[in-house]
Amino acid sequence: MEKRTDSNLYTILFAIVMVIIVGTLLAFSDGALKPTINENKRIEKQQNILYAMGINENEDGDVIFVGKDKIADEFSKYIKKQLVIQGDKIEEDDKAYLIDIKKEQTIGKKDPSKRRLPVFIGEKDGKTIYIVPVRGKGLWDAIWGYVAMDSQMVVQGVYFDHKGETPGLGANIKQRFFMDDFAGEHTMKNGVFKGISAIKGNADPKNEDKTDNEVDALAGATITSSGVSAMLKSELKLYVPYFKNLKTN
Amino acid sequence: MGLLSKKDAKLITDPLADNNPITIQVLGICSALAITAELKASIVMAIAVMFVLAIGNVVISLMRNIIPPKIRIIVQLVVVAALVIIVDLILKAYAYELSKTLSVFVGLIITNCIIMGRFEAFALANGPWQSFLDGIGNAVGYGLILIIVGFFRELLGSGTLLGVKVLGDPIEKTGVYAYGYENNGFMLLAPMALIVLGIIIWVQRSRNTALIEEH
Numbered sequence: 001m002e003k004r005t006d007s008n009l010y011t012i013l014f015a016i017v018m019v020i021i022v023g024t025l026l027a028f029s030d031g032a033l034k035p036t037i038n039e040n041k042r043i044e045k046q047q048n049i050l051y052a053m054g055i056n057e058n059e060d061g062d063v064i065f066v067g068k069d070k071i072a073d074e075f076s077k078y079i080k081k082q083l084v085i086q087g088d089k090i091e092e093d094d095k096a097y098l099i100d101i102k103k104e105q106t107i108g109k110k111d112p113s114k115r116r117l118p119v120f121i122g123e124k125d126g127k128t129i130y131i132v133p134v135r136g137k138g139l140w141d142a143i144w145g146y147v148a149m150d151s152q153m154v155v156q157g158v159y160f161d162h163k164g165e166t167p168g169l170g171a172n173i174k175q176r177f178f179m180d181d182f183a184g185e186h187t188m189k190n191g192v193f194k195g196i197s198a199i200k201g202n203a204d205p206k207n208e209d210k211t212d213n214e215v216d217a218l219a220g221a222t223i224t225s226s227g228v229s230a231m232l233k234s235e236l237k238l239y240v241p242y243f244k245n246l247k248t249n
Numbered sequence: 250m251g252l253l254s255k256k257d258a259k260l261i262t263d264p265l266a267d268n269n270p271i272t273i274q275v276l277g278i279c280s281a282l283a284i285t286a287e288l289k290a291s292i293v294m295a296i297a298v299m300f301v302l303a304i305g306n307v308v309i310s311l312m313r314n315i316i317p318p319k320i321r322i323i324v325q326l327v328v329v330a331a332l333v334i335i336v337d338l339i340l341k342a343y344a345y346e347l348s349k350t351l352s353v354f355v356g357l358i359i360t361n362c363i364i365m366g367r368f369e370a371f372a373l374a375n376g377p378w379q380s381f382l383d384g385i386g387n388a389v390g391y392g393l394i395l396i397i398v399g400f401f402r403e404l405l406g407s408g409t410l411l412g413v414k415v416l417g418d419p420i421e422k423t424g425v426y427a428y429g430y431e432n433n434g435f436m437l438l439a440p441m442a443l444i445v446l447g448i449i450i451w452v453q454r455s456r457n458t459a460l461i462e463e464h
Binding site for chain 1: 283284285286287289290314315316317318319320323324327331334335338339341342343345356402403406407412420432434437438
């Protein structure tokens with residue numbers, strides 16, 4: 001016997017009603033929660049930038065950011081200037097940290113001189129620190145981060161994050177044992193930009209040699225590690241002219 | 250017995266061992282291989298799946314008499330996807346840190362065959378309360394295996410548990426590393442998850458021979 005729910009008309013009507021209900025529900029929740037989510041993302045960017053320059057509340061090998069409640073004050077206290085480099089001109093912009101690096105990379109592919117490159121200039125213990133955003137590809141999806149350097153492009157600290165690297169393997173790029181390794185590492189060799197490579201079996205697991213442009217890669221995450229190396233190489237390279245200018249001025 | 254009738258209690262206890270979703274029903278293997286390289290990820294995934302499976306089972310069970318059989322799989326998929334997206338949005342707005350830890354799992358939950366498997370096999374034919382219990386029971390059974398696999402992979406692969414260095418420091422050569430012990434990097438790769446899972450299945454079936462399938 002044919003049941004009511006078997007008929008084609010019922011099936012089509014059911015599908016239409018279901019799509020309308022679910023669609024409305026999702027659109028509504030997205031619209032209602034979007035402002036809060038965006039605010040969370042804005043705070044996160046400030047926390048990441050400060051983390052890279054060493055302003056954090058780390059303890060016992062855990063990554064702990066400056067708290068949400070005081071992040072706005074701390075950010076304006078430590079970040080003295082935000083610059084945007086576009087081609088030959090450099091402008092100051094208080095909202096430079098909100099620049100969408102992914103969009104800028106797409107623009108840069110067509111015309112490198114149109115890409116906007118943000119630099120955040122911070123000051124810690126009387127030392128000027130330059131923080132730049134980086135973005136690249138891991139194994140599954142995007143990886144990104146911030147690199148804090150001094151005027152010689154020697155790394156002072158980094159923060160990495162990822163969208164969907166494998167937990168326990170590639171996802172470890174945001175762990176202290178990986179990120180801490182970068183501090184003090186040189187990106188230049190004999191005055192030429194080389195970047196930093198995450199390499200396995202480099203016979204320097206404690207990373208005592210800070211001028212070899214190498215850090216120890218993650219076990220079981222070769223592609224994510226190479227992704228980090230490639231990201232640092234291609235993105236930091238864009239800032240080399242800016243740092244060269246710092247020296248001559 | 251108080252809260253649950255004997256039949257209802259079986260819905261929870263059965264999937265823990267004799268009808269375990271992973272080792273007996275062979276559901277949810279994919280995520281068991283993918284995310285068990287560390288214990289914390291296993292625990293988070295187990296909780297997330299429990300949440301989605303229990304609620305999804307109830308929703309599907311409530312709709313079971315009006316779902317057109319021809320498109321029931323699509324309906325199930327829409328229910329899971331909608332649930333997962335809403336939960337994800339709420340987490341992003343009110344528990345941002347947690348949502349970042351979960352990020353990769355959210356997609357994995359939608360495609361986790363244990364969810365569709367239980368919808369199809371149980372919720373479509375049973376009432377909401379039984380479906381809820383079935384969801385909890387299966388998620389716990391699933392989580393149990395995940396945690397066992399995660400425990401061994403993290404311990405033998407990285408020498409840590411929940412990120413704590415329980416075996417000493419491999420670089421400073423303290424603890425067992427002082428005696429020449431080395432971490433087994435192979436444990437971190439997916440094939441070892443399959444082998445650990447195989448050992449669990451072997452142990453379980455040798456303890457309870459009734460579980461061995463006849464061929």
